[in-house]
Amino acid sequence: DVKVTQSSRYLVKRTGEKVFLECVQDMDHENMFWYRQDPGLGLRLIYFSYDVKMKEKGDIPEGYSVSREKKERFSLILESASTNQTSMYLCASSLGGWTNSGNTIYFGEGSWLTVV
Amino acid sequence: AQSVSQHNHHVILSEAASLELGCNYSYGGTVNLFWYVQYPGQHLQLLLKYFSGDPLVKGIKGFEAEFIKSKFSFNLRKPSVQWSDTAEYFCAAKHNNAGNMLTFGGGTRLMVKP
Numbered sequence A: 001d002v003k004v005t006q007s008s009r010y011l012v013k014r015t016g017e018k019v020f021l022e023c024v025q026d027m028d029h030e031n032m033f034w035y036r037q038d039p040g041l042g043l044r045l046i047y048f049s050y051d052v053k054m055k056e057k058g059d060i061p062e063g064y065s066v067s068r069e070k071k072e073r074f075s076l077i078l079e080s081a082s083t084n085q086t087s088m089y090l091c092a093s094s095l096g097g098w099t100n101s102g103n104t105i106y107f108g109e110g111s112w113l114t115v116v
Numbered sequence B: 001a002q003s004v005s006q007h008n009h010h011v012i013l014s015e016a017a018s019l020e021l022g023c024n025y026s027y028g029g030t031v032n033l034f035w036y037v038q039y040p041g042q043h044l045q046l047l048l049k050y051f052s053g054d055p056l057v058k059g060i061k062g063f064e065a066e067f068i069k070s071k072f073s074f075n076l077r078k079p080s081v082q083w084s085d086t087a088e089y090f091c092a093a094k095h096n097n098a099g100n101m102l103t104f105g106g107g108t109r110l111m112v113k114p
Helices: none
Strands: A004-006 A010-013 A019-025 A031-038 A042-051 A054-057 A065-070 A073-078 A087-094 A111-115 B004-006 B010-014 B019-021 B023-025 B031-038 B045-050 B056-058 B064-068 B073-078 B087-095 B108-113
Touching (some): A004 A087, A019 A031, A019 A087, A019 A111, A031 A073, A042 B087, A054 A065, B031 B064, B031 B073, B073 B087
Parallel strands (some): B010 B108
Antiparallel strands (some): A031 A087, A065 A073, B004 B023, B019 B073, B023 B073, B031 B087, B056 B064
8 A cells, every 4th residue: 555654743833933844655656746735725736746856836836845855755845834824734646657547646644734 | 727626515415315526627638537535534535536438437435426528527426325424525637738736626525414
């Protein structure tokens, strides 16, 4: 089974703090993703990485950055946390490329971040 | 921009009732479609997916979905729901012009009354 592990399930941070959310996958997947989940808005893509050191902005990248130094690890960074970044953050991974059978995306359990 | 719409934010059903959750996506061409489920306190899990072939897709736990290309729809169905189906359901689409990025709908919270 694919395992996507997010290091922190629950965090409380103060406004202005730098926040790191870590994600590790164990299936040698090329693609990794960071989403945030908010009620009524579904999942919105923040950033996406298709290879080591490669990244693409998603729908809502403002206020976030990412780092992918190793294939299995994808970090989300909030340089200066704000209250509107209080949310559930989901990491995901999938195989790369586009195939007829498709590449299922596998999710971690999520990290609840509260910024006070 | 690509978008995925789920028609209902909240659905309340009694056990044994039939379920249909609507999902529409905004673009044509080659598209992969997914339904994910998130049970309370758990991570997102794949229910079913459509890539090609038979437009009626069977998933886990008795769920199915029908891809209707002419309507840009991928509605999720279950003939008889159970209390354990209480969860949030997300429709998602991946278009070949969008690389590997998945676009999600806003989610539908289903509550099944015992």
